Amino acid sequence: MLPYFVDNYGNPSSIHRVGQKVRKKIEDSRDIISNLLKINPNELIFTSCGTESNNIAIKGVARAYKNRGKHIITSVIEHPSVLNTCKALEKEGFEVSYIPIDDKGIVNLEKLKEAIREDTILISIMHGNNEIGTVQPIKEIGAIAKENKIFFHVDAVQTIGKMELNIKENNISLLSFSGHKFYGPKGIGGLYVKNGIKLEKVLTGGHQERNRRPGTENVASIVGMTKALELSYENMEEESKREKELRNYFEEEIVKKIPELILNGDREKRLPGTSSVTIKFVEGESILLNLDFKGIAVSSGSACTSGSLEPSHVVLALGVPMEHAHGTIRFSLGRYNTKEEVDYVLEVLPPIVEKIRSMSPFWNN
Amino acid sequence: MYSEKVIDHFSNPRNVGKIENPDGYGKVGNAACGDVMEIFLKIEEDKIKDVKFRTFGCAAAIATSSMSTEMILNKPVEEALKLTNKAVAEALDGLPAKKMHCSVLAEEGIQSAIEDYMSKKDKS
Numbered sequence: 001m002l003p004y005f006v007d008n009y010g011n012p013s014s015i016h017r018v019g020q021k022v023r024k025k026i027e028d029s030r031d032i033i034s035n036l037l038k039i040n041p042n043e044l045i046f047t048s049c050g051t052e053s054n055n056i057a058i059k060g061v062a063r064a065y066k067n068r069g070k071h072i073i074t075s076v077i078e079h080p081s082v083l084n085t086c087k088a089l090e091k092e093g094f095e096v097s098y099i100p101i102d103d104k105g106i107v108n109l110e111k112l113k114e115a116i117r118e119d120t121i122l123i124s125i126m127h128g129n130n131e132i133g134t135v136q137p138i139k140e141i142g143a144i145a146k147e148n149k150i151f152f153h154v155d156a157v158q159t160i161g162k163m164e165l166n167i168k169e170n171n172i173s174l175l176s177f178s179g180h181k182f183y184g185p186k187g188i189g190g191l192y193v194k195n196g197i198k199l200e201k202v203l204t205g206g207h208q209e210r211n212r213r214p215g216t217e218n219v220a221s222i223v224g225m226t227k228a229l230e231l232s233y234e235n236m237e238e239e240s241k242r243e244k245e246l247r248n249y250f251e252e253e254i255v256k257k258i259p260e261l262i263l264n265g266d267r268e269k270r271l272p273g274t275s276s277v278t279i280k281f282v283e284g285e286s287i288l289l290n291l292d293f294k295g296i297a298v299s300s301g302s303a304c305t306s307g308s309l310e311p312s313h314v315v316l317a318l319g320v321p322m323e324h325a326h327g328t329i330r331f332s333l334g335r336y337n338t339k340e341e342v343d344y345v346l347e348v349l350p351p352i353v354e355k356i357r358s359m360s361p362f363w364n365n
Numbered sequence: 366m367y368s369e370k371v372i373d374h375f376s377n378p379r380n381v382g383k384i385e386n387p388d389g390y391g392k393v394g395n396a397a398c399g400d401v402m403e404i405f406l407k408i409e410e411d412k413i414k415d416v417k418f419r420t421f422g423c424a425a426a427i428a429t430s431s432m433s434t435e436m437i438l439n440k441p442v443e444e445a446l447k448l449t450n451k452a453v454a455e456a457l458d459g460l461p462a463k464k465m466h467c468s469v470l471a472e473e474g475i476q477s478a479i480e481d482y483m484s485k486k487d488k489s
Contacts, residue, residue: 283399285423289375311399323396359381360421361403362396 001185001227004220012217013208022219029226033190036233037160037175039167045191045209046222050157051081052202053176053191054124056213057153058085060199061122061174062094065151069119073150075099075107075136077129077314082155086124099125103319104266105134113144122151127165128158131314131330132265133274135159142171151197157181157189158271161232162240173197179221183335184228188221243273243333250331250342251275257350264318264328273333278320281363282327282356284311290352296345299330323362367424368458374428379435382417388485391477394470400426402474404434408482411442418474425460425467429453433471442479448472 004025010018012026027041034041047053062072074086076098086096097115099107107125123145128135138154145152151173156165160175161182167175174197179188193199193212205214232239251263254277264276279287284300291298310316311325320328331345357363367375382405389406400422407415416438420430433453437445450468454460460468 281421283422283426286375286427289372289424293376326396326399359378359419359427361392361401361419362421 001220001224004223012219026217026219026222029222032226033229036229037167037192039192040195042210043192043195045193045213046217047189047191047213048187048218049189050176050178053189054081054155055085056191056199056202057174057176058082058122058124059089059202061151062089063200064198065121069121070094071117071120072096073099073112073115073120073123075101075125076317077101078126079130079155082124101317105129105132105318106266106269107136109137109140112141116148120150122153124153126155128271129314130158131312132276133271134265135269135271138165138170146171161229162271167192179225179228182228182232184225185221188218188225239335240272246333246337246339246342247273247275253346257346258353262320264315275331277329278315278324279327279329279353280324281360282353284326284328286356287329287352294348300328366461370457371424371428371460374431374457375424378427378431380417380431381419383419384415384417389478389482391474391481393473393477396421400467400470402430402470404474404478406478406482408442413437413440413442413445423467425464426470428457429468429471432456433475437475442482445475446479448475
């Protein structure tokens with residue numbers, strides 16, 4: 001990445017040699033990523049992040065095809081960048097159906113089929129969920145979309161670089177991904193747009209990215225993201241297996257050590273390194289901070305952390321009661337985590353939970 | 366995000382626990398909203414001789430519970446009744462704006478426990 005901050009500083013849109021040298025590097029990067037994702041290079045747009053990719057995909061398709069129909073289907077557990085984009089489109093006159101999930105965190109396909117109308121133009125369903133890690137039946141949804149001639153957008157931010165997903169074979173029309181989810185730089189992302197699909201521009205400006213996403217390309221980050229994706233693909237299967245084993249070990253042990261703890265989401269259909277646990281009678285932020293004091297960084301879907309009174313919409317959609325949903329913690333295991341670190345969490349977490357519970361009016365043991 | 370005082374009171378909360386047969390008891394908040402505070406008072410001659418709390422909630426909720434109990438201990442009930450959430454937050458060197466609602470819990474908890482004490486006193 002460094003040479004593209006310093007030596008190769010040219011603007012890729014300029015026709016001078018320093019600019020064109022940088023242009024070449026961007027196009028090489030596009031080729032490499034397209035090759036890994038098994039798509040055509042002209043089907044890949046570089047964006048600034050997963051959120052931007054989701055916005056361009058959903059708003060772009062909805063507005064470009066509004067004469068064909070004004071109905072969109074998504075699920076209740078999507079990332080806010082999808083849910084809030086859909087809500088924004090509702091204000092423009094679009095109608096959105098939010099499909100529920102089952103108690104394992106998988107989108108209900110029957111409800112999805114029932115929601116299809118003559119004016120449905122787009123289905124947007126994520127591949128892996130960012131909070132509970134469940135992996136959705138993309139193949140089946142792709143087939144449903146194809147049969148009904150509906151565009152299919154997949155938010156694959158959590159899975160690209162971690163799990164194989166054949167874009168073409170699964171009838172995916174648009175697919176979002178983000179660099180930092182596979183150890184690339186933060187603030188860079190990509191969007192696959194199947195050839196032939198029209199997109200109305202979300203940003204207006206110049207001609208970059210084949211006139212679909214104007215703005216100067218983030219060259220150094222594109223280079224970094226490309227290298228990161230190459231490295232991820234080199235040992236994806238092996239790494240995935242390792243993370244899954246670590247995660248499963250963590251879950252097997254934690255249920256033994258902490259009473260009144262729920263493991264969220266399907267046991268099998270999920271991301272290898274994600275573990276979402278709901279610890280009853282505690283509030284997530286208290287656990288998060290205590291773990292942070294011990295050098296362990298986790299994420300909490302608790303209300304107080306986000307500033308609203310509602311706990312995670314994903315955990316609630318699973319059917320976890322509101323009073324327990326506040327005690328949800330997400331552990332993410334990645335490439336650099338070791339068994340020793342998992343053992344350390346298993347050692348420090350139970351006394352933390354005990355301490356927090358001893359302060360709780362709901363814990364009388 | 367939190368001041369050192371908030372972290373201190375959250376990590377080492379003062380006056381945690383229960384008082385058997387309290388002179389005043391209050392429970393405020395709602396588990397569904399993520400915050401519940403329970404407060405127990407031991408009162409002699411209208412003075413708070415002991416106070417204990419149990420709180421389910423975030424760091425701000427626990428820290429404000431802890432700080433507010435310290436602020437009313439050994440104070441006359443009339444004075445304790447005047448304790449505001451703003452004063453508790455100030456004593457903690459401030460709270461993030463989105464956490465101010467947690468300090469309201471402490472104010473309401475103490476008021477509720479004192480009201481319980483006063484209503485019992487009126488009856489006797």
